[in-house]
Amino acid sequence: MAKVVIVEDDKAISEMYRIKFEAEGYVVETAENGKLGLALIEQMKPDIILLDLMMPVMTGEEMLAKLRKMPWGKTLKVIVLTNRGEQEIPPEVKELGITSLILKADMTPRQVAELVKAKLAEKA
Numbered sequence: 081m082a083k084v085v086i087v088e089d090d091k092a093i094s095e096m097y098r099i100k101f102e103a104e105g106y107v108v109e110t111a112e113n114g115k116l117g118l119a120l121i122e123q124m125k126p127d128i129i130l131l132d133l134m135m136p137v138m139t140g141e142e143m144l145a146k147l148r149k150m151p152w153g154k155t156l157k158v159i160v161l162t163n164r165g166e167q168e169i170p171p172e173v174k175e176l177g178i179t180s181l182i183l184k185a186d187m188t189p190r191q192v193a194e195l196v197k198a199k200l201a202e203k204a
Contacts, residue, residue: 087117093184109126113135116137117129118143129159133173140173154177159195162182
C-alpha cells in the first residue's frame with residue numbers, strides 16, 4: 081500500500097485530497113506547512129508527496145530544498161500543487177527535481193489520483 085504525504089496549508093484542499101487518496105487505498109498523512117511536512121516525511125518515508133509552494137512557516141520551495149539534501153529524500157517523488165502558472169514557478173523549484181506540476185484549478189481530485197498512480201508506477 082503506497083504512502084502519500086500532502087503538504088498543503090488550505091485545510092479544505094488537503095482534506096479533499098486525503099479523502100480521495102484514502103478511498104483509492106493509499107495511506108495518507110497531511111501537514112499544513114513545510115516545517116511540519118518535513119518532519120512528517122522524515123518519520124513516514126512516503127512513496128510520493130503532494131506539495132503546495134505557498135505556505136506559512138516554511139514554504140514548499142524551502143521544504144523541497146531541505147528534503148533534497150537528505151540521502152533518502154534525493155529521489156523521492158514530489159508533485160507540486162499550485163495555483164501559479166508554470167512560468168511563475170521559480171526555476172530553483174524545477175532544479176530541485178519535481179516529478180510533476182499540477183495547477184489546482186485545472187485538475188479534479190480523480191485526475192490527481194490518476195496522475196499519482198501513474199507516477200508511482202514509473203521507476204525512480
